[in-house]
Amino acid sequence: MEQPLKETIRQNPKKILGVNPDDAKVALAYLSVSFVSLLIGGILGLLQGLERAGLMQLPSWLNYYQVLTAHGVLLLLVFTATFTIGYQYANLSHSFGGLLAKVRKLAWIGFGLMIIGVVMVATMIILNEASVLYTFYPPLAAHPVFYIGLVFVVLGIWSCCFGVFINYRHWRKNHPGQPTPILAFFAMGVFVLWLFASVGVTIEVLTLIPWSMGIIETTNVMVGRTLFWWFGHTLVNIWYLVATSAWYVIVPKIIGGHHFKEKLIRLVVILLVILNIPGGFHHQIIDPAISIPIKYLHVFMSLAIAVPSLMTAFAMFAVFERTGRKLGGKGLFGWLKKLPWGDVRFLAPMIAMISFIPGGAGGIVNTSNQLNQVIHNTMWVVGHFHVTVGMSVVMTFFGICYWLIPYLAKRVLTPKMSKIGVIQTIIWTIGMTIMAGSMHIAGLFGDPRRTSDTSYGGHEIAASWMSYELIFGIGATFLMIAVIIQVYAVFNMMFFAPKGHTEFPVAEPEEGEEPAPMWTERWGLWIVLLLAVVAMAYVVPIADMIMNAPPGSPPIKTW
Amino acid sequence: MKQAIYGLILYIFLILPPVANLLESIMIIHMHMQMPLLVFSGFLMGRYVITRFSSFFEKWNSNGIPGILLFVIIWSYWMVPRAMDEALTLQSVEMFKFISLPFLAGIPLRDSWKKLHAIGKDILFIYFISMLILMAWIYIGADDQICNNYLIVEQKTLGWGSLALAACVLLYLLQLLFTDQSEYQ
Numbered sequence: 039m040e041q042p043l044k045e046t047i048r049q050n051p052k053k054i055l056g057v058n059p060d061d062a063k064v065a066l067a068y069l070s071v072s073f074v075s076l077l078i079g080g081i082l083g084l085l086q087g088l089e090r091a092g093l094m095q096l097p098s099w100l101n102y103y104q105v106l107t108a109h110g111v112l113l114l115l116v117f118t119a120t121f122t123i124g125y126q127y128a129n130l131s132h133s134f135g136g137l138l139a140k141v142r143k144l145a146w147i148g149f150g151l152m153i154i155g156v157v158m159v160a161t162m163i164i165l166n167e168a169s170v171l172y173t174f175y176p177p178l179a180a181h182p183v184f185y186i187g188l189v190f191v192v193l194g195i196w197s198c199c200f201g202v203f204i205n206y207r208h209w210r211k212n213h214p215g216q217p218t219p220i221l222a223f224f225a226m227g228v229f230v231l232w233l234f235a236s237v238g239v240t241i242e243v244l245t246l247i248p249w250s251m252g253i254i255e256t257t258n259v260m261v262g263r264t265l266f267w268w269f270g271h272t273l274v275n276i277w278y279l280v281a282t283s284a285w286y287v288i289v290p291k292i293i294g295g296h297h298f299k300e301k302l303i304r305l306v307v308i309l310l311v312i313l314n315i316p317g318g319f320h321h322q323i324i325d326p327a328i329s330i331p332i333k334y335l336h337v338f339m340s341l342a343i344a345v346p347s348l349m350t351a352f353a354m355f356a357v358f359e360r361t362g363r364k365l366g367g368k369g370l371f372g373w374l375k376k377l378p379w380g381d382v383r384f385l386a387p388m389i390a391m392i393s394f395i396p397g398g399a400g401g402i403v404n405t406s407n408q409l410n411q412v413i414h415n416t417m418w419v420v421g422h423f424h425v426t427v428g429m430s431v432v433m434t435f436f437g438i439c440y441w442l443i444p445y446l447a448k449r450v451l452t453p454k455m456s457k458i459g460v461i462q463t464i465i466w467t468i469g470m471t472i473m474a475g476s477m478h479i480a481g482l483f484g485d486p487r488r489t490s491d492t493s494y495g496g497h498e499i500a501a502s503w504m505s506y507e508l509i510f511g512i513g514a515t516f517l518m519i520a521v522i523i524q525v526y527a528v529f530n531m532m533f534f535a536p537k538g539h540t541e542f543p544v545a546e547p548e549e550g551e552e553p554a555p556m557w558t559e560r561w562g563l564w565i566v567l568l569l570a571v572v573a574m575a576y577v578v579p580i581a582d583m584i585m586n587a588p589p590g591s592p593p594i595k596t597w
Numbered sequence: 598m599k600q601a602i603y604g605l606i607l608y609i610f611l612i613l614p615p616v617a618n619l620l621e622s623i624m625i626i627h628m629h630m631q632m633p634l635l636v637f638s639g640f641l642m643g644r645y646v647i648t649r650f651s652s653f654f655e656k657w658n659s660n661g662i663p664g665i666l667l668f669v670i671i672w673s674y675w676m677v678p679r680a681m682d683e684a685l686t687l688q689s690v691e692m693f694k695f696i697s698l699p700f701l702a703g704i705p706l707r708d709s710w711k712k713l714h715a716i717g718k719d720i721l722f723i724y725f726i727s728m729l730i731l732m733a734w735i736y737i738g739a740d741d742q743i744c745n746n747y748l749i750v751e752q753k754t755l756g757w758g759s760l761a762l763a764a765c766v767l768l769y770l771l772q773l774l775f776t777d778q779s780e781y782q
């Protein structure tokens with residue numbers, strides 16, 4: 039039965055009015071910055087690829103480590119962070135029927151702070167005062183302005199975190215006994231994790247500022263690295279949570295199905311939030327100053343993250359099969375054919391999910407002590423995170439663009455643009471597969487990462503890496519083409535596509551599914567558990583590093 | 598029922614010698630991870646025990662207070678440094694640990710928790726907080742080695758860890774106080 043118009047307006051005003059234009063502006067501003075960073079970061083990636091391949095020599099005023107630092111910072115921090123905020127704020131606005139005015143203001147304040155911060159950071163990199171790579175841990179020391187810029191970026195993110203919390207509390211208060219819409223639940227997970235992830239790096243950066251200014255003479259390198267990976271590792275899982283929000287909730291709608299049991303989805307979010315942070319230690323398997331039993335216990339912690347990942351894989355394939363069969367797919371794999379492979383909104387996140395299989399397998403290699411000895415700091419690692427971030431996460435983000443941006447800009451996705459998206463997806467897939475594949479192999483043979491010249495005077499082992507490095511260059515070229523297409527698509531959909539109405543694809547639960555249990559909304563409890571897990575995991579190594587500290591390190595500038 | 602089986606699996610896992618040795622090799626993990634996990638395994642197994650022997654629990658633990666007292670006594674005993682030390686040196690004490698924590702602390706906790714009034718729960722939380730702060734004070738403050746089996750650095754680590762946990766429990770209480778619990782019904 040048709041709902042009377044009045045009822046629809048009251049209960050679901052977005053259906054008629056579309057997105058609130060003020061909220062759309064916030065999201066579009068963040069997304070614009072995001073894709074400008076992708077373009078610049080991509081160009082820098084190509085330069086690196088070509089330099090490694092020996093096809094090009096960077097000019098004397100621009101060295102490899104400057105480029106590498108900028109590539110890491112722009113893509114790993116700026117691109118992903120701004121995309122996440124734009125997308126999550128759009129989700130929140132959609133779920134709650136509009137943001138509160140003060141929350142929107144917080145998002146704009148965050149935007150301003152982040153821009154100021156990024157400009158400071160970028161300036162220092164360009165001036166060659168901060169070639170410390172995106173990990174910026176001591177003893178490499180950048181100009182103080184670089185670290186101060188990072189503080190601004192963090193403050194901007196916090197502003198966005200508090201915006202989300204305020205809006206959530208507001209909604210919670212006005213809807214007693216009602217579970218929050220699932221996308222808003224994801225947003226809570228993302229921003230809670232972000233807030234606590236950034237605590238570690240903030241402490242680190244605040245100690246590095248006086249150290250780089252010469253006010254304090256030395257710093258504790260091990261503590262710095264540990265605090266960095268507290269953040270660095272958690273950041274990875276923030277992207278992953280953002281991507282899974284689309285996998286669980288958006289993709290099922292696009293293929294015409296329902297989402298999986300909401301209770302399980304929420305459990306995955308809660309587990310990821312509580313267990314995540316201590317995983318940071320798997321980046322320090324080779325570091326001294328952490329005892330073997332502690333490292334061993336942390337292998338458990340990081341493999342614990344595999345549990346929600348496997349739950350996700352199971353749930354997604356269950357949804358695909360169910361939907362494919364409903365559409366008439368027969369036999370063991372017939373349902374696969376029924377999925378809308380020609381629709382970029384499905385194709386891109388689907389390839390992203392598939393690439394999570396090799397990505398996850400590689401991750402298990404990295405986190406295993408003995409195997410880590412072989413691949414540590416080789417190109418394998420670079421190959422690994424270009425598969426996980428560059429495919430699983432980034433391709434999901436790309437896929438989201440093809441409905442989110444038209445929706446926000448009140449335009450439509452034309453069939454032509456959808457086709458361009460499919461082509462983009464294919465080129466990106468080919469480029470990443472080639473580049474990351476050869477990086478994995480070169481790494482197994484010992485090719486080091488983060489090194490501009492790996493010819494080692496023509497040594498035969500080094501010579502054996504050459505052909506793989508040439509392949510990085512080929513992959514990088516494909517990727518650059520794909521970046522250009524993607525950036526074109528994004529800005530075309532934002533400003534030039536035909537006006538019209540685009541749906542925000544949110545899947546519904548299956549018929550007769552029970553609503554999500556209210557205990558999942560106990561964020562206070564989840565946060566306390568998160569803190570307890572962090573306390574237990576960090577107190578041993580940090581106390582040891584401080585009480586048995588070696589002499590600290592002065593700031594070191596190797597360039 | 599499933600819960601009870603998970604509890605049993607967790608229990609068996611925890612008492613496997615290599616697992617127990619690893620967890621006991623680090624002081625804070627011994628106290629703040631192995632022991633709570635043992636209690637937790639008992640808590641899960643309690644599902645079976647309590648329904649199986651419901652009349653027993655009805656008779657002896659009708660208002661939850663005897664059970665919670667037993668829990669507090671067992672728990673406090675294991676917070677004594679000497680008890681931890683002995684668990685590492687004497688096989689019999691180690692066995693007592695594996696029996697007392699799940700069966701004399703975990704199960705009574707489960708049976709009592711839902712029977713307790715709000716005030717009883719608050720008292721228990723305050724007991725936890727004060728116990729943890731007391732331990733923080735002792736372990737951070739002591740300049741001598743308290744346990745034969747653990748170094749001073751581990752002792753201090755345990756102290757700081759206890760302080761952090763006290764802060765977590767306090768935070769939990771505060772958020773209970775300041776959020777409207779009816780929202781979650």
Ligand code: HEM
Pocket residue numbers: 079080081083084086087090106107109110113114117118171172173420424427428432486487488489490510513514515517518521
């Ligand atoms: C146009 C596409 C891309 C190309 C051609 C490319 C290429 C490269 C190359 C050649 C390296 C150098 C490795 C080394 O010397 O150690 C690198 C490093 C890196 N890339 Fe990319 N990449 C691309 C996209 C991305 C994306 C989308 C991300 C993340 C969102 C990303 C994140 C990183 C990071 C974090 C590093 C490591 C920096 C470091 O070790 O400090 N890249 N990339």
Ligand SMILES: [Cu+2]
Pocket residue numbers: 270271272274317318320321
């Ligand atoms: Cu990690």
